[in-house]
Amino acid sequence: MRIAIAADHNGFALKTRLTDWLTAAGHIVDDRGSHSDGTVDYPPLCADVCREVTDGRVDRGIVLGGSGLGETIACNKLRGIRAGLCHDLWSTRISRGNNDSNVLVLAAKVLAPEVAEEIVEVWLSTPFNGGVHARRLAQIAELERVASQG
Numbered sequence: 294m295r296i297a298i299a300a301d302h303n304g305f306a307l308k309t310r311l312t313d314w315l316t317a318a319g320h321i322v323d324d325r326g327s328h329s330d331g332t333v334d335y336p337p338l339c340a341d342v343c344r345e346v347t348d349g350r351v352d353r354g355i356v357l358g359g360s361g362l363g364e365t366i367a368c369n370k371l372r373g374i375r376a377g378l379c380h381d382l383w384s385t386r387i388s389r390g391n392n393d394s395n396v397l398v399l400a401a402k403v404l405a406p407e408v409a410e411e412i413v414e415v416w417l418s419t420p421f422n423g424g425v426h427a428r429r430l431a432q433i434a435e436l437e438r439v440a441s442q443g
């Protein structure tokens with residue numbers, strides 16, 4: 294898969310590890326920054342990864358922060374983005390199977406690196422279940438459409 298990845302200072306080290314791991318697994322990874330562990334603001338990084346996804350330049354996005362909470366809020370402001378903050382494999386399967394998430398948010402201050410890798414592996418390999426969930430996603434998209442009209 295083509296994957297855009299970004300992290301703020303809190304997620305920088307885990308991003309480096311995941312980028313190497315994903316590349317070794319055969320994925321094409323576009324590292325959108327940050328490129329050091331110096332303090333940065335995460336919203337522009339989130340927007341950048343999400344635009345790569347919505348413009349079709351990559352298949353999926355991964356964003357890392359300390360808690361990942363602000364990143365999740367920021368990513369979900371962009372039209373067409375379904376970002377899920379996943380701390381465990383059960384939520385990860387729900388995020389893909391039920392929510393068809395196209396952006397995964399990870400909390401570098403919460404997750405052991407090995408667990409983060411497991412979550413990414415499950416997130417990339419779990420298909421969307423469709424059915425009733427497709428109807429609910431259409432309802433969410435309608436909320437987004439109405440909100441964008443002000």
Ligand SMILES: O=C(CO)[C@H](O)[C@H](O)COP(=O)(O)O
Pocket residue numbers: 301303304332335358359360361362363364
């Ligand atoms: O996870 C995050 C937001 O959800 C960020 O990593 C976090 O808020 C950055 O905070 P600080 O500048 O205090 O390290």
